[in-house]
Amino acid sequence: MKNFFKNLGPGILISAAFIGPGTVTICSVAGVNFGYSLLWALLISVFACIILQEMSARLGLISGKGLSDCIREEIKNPFLRIFTLFLIFSAIVIGNAAYEAGNITGAVLGVESVFSTINFNLGALRLNIWSLLIGGVAFILLFLGSYKKLEKIFIALVLLMSVAFILTAILTLPDISEILKGFIPGSFDAGLLTIIALVGTTVVPYNLFLHASLVSEKWSGPEYIGSVRKELVFSLLLGGIVSMAIVVCAAAAQIDKIEDAGDLAKGLEPLFGNSATIFLGVGLLAAGITSSVTAPLAAAYVVQGCLGWKKGMQSKRFRAVWMSVIILGVLFSSLGIKPVEIIQFAQIANGIVLPVIAIFLFWIVNQRSVLGENRNNLFQNILGFIVIILAIFLGVKSILNVIQNF
Template sequence: MSQSRTKSGYIIAAAFIGPGTVTTASLAGAQFGFHLVWALVFSVLATIVLQDMAVRLGFATGKGMSEALHHQFRLPWIKYPLVLLVVGAIGVGNAAYESGNLTGAALGLNNIVALGIGPWGGVMGGLAAILLWRGKYQLIENVLVALVAIMALVFVVTFAVSEPDWSGMLSQITDPVINTESLTTILALIGTTIVPYNLFLHASLIARQQQEHSQPASEYRRQSGIAIGLGGLITLVIMATAMQTFFGQADALNAGNLPAQLAPLLGPYAEVFFAMGMFAAGLTSAITAPLAAAYAVCGALNKPTDLTSVWFRAVWGIVLVAGVVATLTGTKPLYAILFAQAANGILLPIIALLLLYMMNTHPQLGALRNRLTANVLGASVVALIVGLTYQKLFA
């Protein structure tokens, strides 16, 4: 099996392990210790379930999710509202999400060279634009996987040598917390893991890879589960490093002391290594958010999804420019990132319901159509997220 056939699942892991994940998991660990691990475990399992549906949809139809919706719904009164939803929720939404990616990465780099969040955001946006403009999928894929590996190595090695309090972590895992104070963080953990645009991105990547390198659906599904599980493990490690440093301590986690999580291993070099980790995480998400938006919007509008087409480049260019501009507004980065993740958690049920409908009705699915177990799991995910969101907004 060639390498080009084995990385689509890891691209999805790369997409959700961004500055938002680092920030949200760090805040969760610092403020609530391991009492919110249940929310992370739920998020990872839900992501595996939903992304598996996206894999099967892309494999069976040879199209991305928005393309499949476009062709399945023929009646104008259904079709056009769905197009508006995809363009608004994924296209416009990803532009806002992009600002969090660039801001988070700029936050880390600014701790080394104080150019300011705005200028660093512009640099990051420029790097992402160069890579996307090249239109070389294999290059994009390799860069994303390498960047995530760099970030993961920093946190995993740090946690391994930081003398973790295993008994304390275990006692908190078995004492889960859900209350008014924790709901925003819970929704943010869900939103940073079960990223709505990844459903569109994954189906498109599978359809593309299946056209170039045919292989069994089971291989894509297996790799998706493994990659997402590893991404969840990395998120757990980030939460644990913040817990070790900040939970129950007088010092509170803020934008200035995020690098302190790495101090047990790296000492005075912690700031430099954390900046590199945030740079790697930020660039992965700064690439995948515009990429996913381009696949989703072009598919919904029935436009070419080739990486070098004018429409495709226009969509990702608009998303990227909007993200760069947003970094110049001076919004407090830590809370902007947390809010973006919580907004993702609110958007997710709508996208998940559309996917569930597709997985039960699309005529091309055949044996890959949802069975009872997948429907129950998918409906349970939607119900819990809706319940948490309702509690947050109206309780």
Template structure:
């Protein structure tokens, strides 16, 4: 009887999984896996705390965005437009946010597709610039013929695949539990680690995910009573997303810490004594899933953001929404096919996104405190305090990212 009751409760919780999985799938891309591998290889377990901080920050911001979508029945883009009466401010915000996120998503597409192709390339030896466009075309077809529900199911499946591969690998390499806990709960900033810390946080707390979550939450849930379900979804899925990233850091910190090896290829090679012939397969499947998930989410995020800001619409049935999706994925297909590495564009996009995050977080705080729109579901004082701290930290990271991008641009 108890077993049957537990199974029923687990089944009910599983039904609540949805928009949060899209967000988790979005931030666990090839860039995150590569950054986490570098963090573990260079600094062992000492930067796990940065992932915990990033995940907690993401949970708070995404909860506000999903609550906004459920209560108002509209997305964050529409809510931001509604805050301004003067056209100069309204359209200024639309252009600034839309352009920065649109450019960012387009710039990252080549990396997402190439990163996913690396997974296939490791197993087959076929060059990445042959595989990446094929992955892009498959995603484009899914976007043009698919529905929100289909995308949600695919991204949930990809998060499960990444969980099985990366978390299983972490367990197999048998890390030091005591050292892992120390790295998780005693923050340290080793020499030379600040760039990696900023990268870990920047790949987890993603601006366009706020627009995507508000829109997808209001597609999934219509009743204020569903806020509890949305919170459960966020806790489980984003928590699992953070665990996947931490698992990569821990695995790299266990087997390639202090070596000259770097990158996921080195990680796969180092796993061979432990996993044998399965080593390359584990990492390949994980990278393919990471590339697919992020490559599906990036154009989706751009479409939700721009569609909401311009009032063009944010549903799969809307042709303008699909047009934005197609343009972003099309850029990724072309750039990955010709082997173009848009590093200067990516640096600019990173700087723009770093600067735009605190601005969007401020807008989010404003709209979730609007009693006319949110009623009794406005932010509590405690949530506003946490939101304020997040804005301050995000502002510091944004300034650092801008300075770093300018230095890299001048140096390059």
């Protein structure tokens, strides 16, 4: 058991990355609008995530490189390579800069569900103090520059977040038989967009890049493949349980409409008292902080791989990328700006890039020249093919959804 906890790390960071404020909000919407009936969609999304992340982790372990490095090196056609890297850069770097504001704002909602809003005026500008403080925390955590330190901090934050959300769900005293019925697929029509959102918020494109890079930082060599898989499955199943706990909380909250996770905290307080609100606020704060660190970290790894920079978190260029993402996120969040056009562009780019990256990852993990005997077997290819079809469907639907909203 001691050895197992020693091996925790990359998978925990991936779990922390997909349970951000966006996931909390989408799971809350699913619970409020559809009760427990979409729990099956979450379960499928977790298994799809495990399949893709295992390929990414195995790539990082055996090759010792990040996914963007491998894409840059393996695509020989110059035009296709430049186009693919541009698409990745657009979706991950620009997208993460836009979503960083949401991550920081989500953490702020967690604080403000327990404490009051604090603003101060800077000339004509009105800034939110909590946004600045949370952005500062993310900055300090990344400036430490050590993967091992980040790993320990994230294990603590994920455990805190898990305990907070699961305890909140227990406080709502849910009907276990109704929860079990939620794992049986029912009508797809009522919650199709919510189903797409639930899967899309769990199977995150930037996590495929982040995981390969993090695994290459922690381990090296095929002898660790068992440890990598155990740690990955444990971490992502824990993340899935946390997401399901949020759905359970939201199903218990007697509210008609929800726009963000802050509404969920308000809805729980009259029913289950101040303790439920505090637990939810702590969980949301931890979710916001972890995502506000992993998003800029992933962006930095992607740029590093796309441009062929030398590896190392201490690199000035590496730091410049994540600093830029955090600064933009803090500005958008503290000023209350909603960069709708940028987020819409990022959603379209992510809708295209998820199936594209899934296909390239699938192709690379089948290359003997890259993974040797550890390339995909027939069973892994069948599972991977099914997930790619799902990713294409999600991509097309998300693009159409954004276009319809213009």
